[in-house]
Amino acid sequence: xxxxxxxxxxxxxxxTAAMAQGKVDTKWHxxxxxxxxxxxxxxxxxxxxxxxxxxxxxxxxxxxFAEKSAAFxxxxxxxxxxxxxxxxxxxxxxxxxxxxxxxxxxxxxDPKKGARDTWKIxxxxxxxxxxxxxxxxxxxxxxxxxxxWHCTGTYSMxxxxxxxxx
Numbered sequence: 001x002x003x004x005x006x007x008x009x010x011x012x013x014x015x016t017a018a019m020a021q022g023k024v025d026t027k028w029h030x031x032x033x034x035x036x037x038x039x040x041x042x043x044x045x046x047x048x049x050x051x052x053x054x055x056x057x058x059x060x061x062x063x064x065f066a067e068k069s070a071a072f073x074x075x076x077x078x079x080x081x082x083x084x085x086x087x088x089x090x091x092x093x094x095x096x097x098x099x100x101x102x103x104x105x106x107x108x109x110d111p112k113k114g115a116r117d118t119w120k121i122x123x124x125x126x127x128x129x130x131x132x133x134x135x136x137x138x139x140x141x142x143x144x145x146x147x148x149w150h151c152t153g154t155y156s157m158x159x160x161x162x163x164x165x166x
Contacts, residue, residue: 021156022064024121024135030056030072032145050076052087056149065155066094074103081109089119097126103137111141121155132158 033052041047053073061067074087086104093099100122107115121133135153142148 025062027059028056028149
């Protein structure tokens with residue numbers, strides 16, 4: 001009897017945790033950055049820092065995590081033929097709630113070679129309060145300065161972080 005009760009409790013606990021997890025699968029189109037600020041470092045040729053801001057619109061998004069639009073701010077370092085960046089991505093969901101991401105990635109200065117990012121969902125609002133998640137994006141840059149990204153990963157509705165950890 002005790003073994004059966006333990007089995008039932010495990011199924012309930014792990015079944016509930018599995019239901020609380022979902023998939024992120026969003027395709028983004030981002031027009032060229034709206035406010036680039038580039039600074040040459042001056043130590044060697046082709047070494048610069050840049051601060052970028054822009055917006056993105058969802059071309060498609062998973063049903064359970066329906067993202068609509070986003071705004072980003074990022075810091076980028078370019079060194080010869082490669083760049084690295086990290087930033088914040090504030091996504092507005094179809095219902096108006098927000099999901100706040102941090103991300104980092106790298107790529108070639110040759111726009112035809114694409115780029116990769118890793119991301120974490122740090123927190124959310126409304127229905128997504130307490131959301132956490134992680135995943136990756138792959139992106140391509142277009143001749144007009146815009147970019148297209150496909151981001152996949154998982155999210156779960158965890159306990160919201162305390163205010164001192166934000």
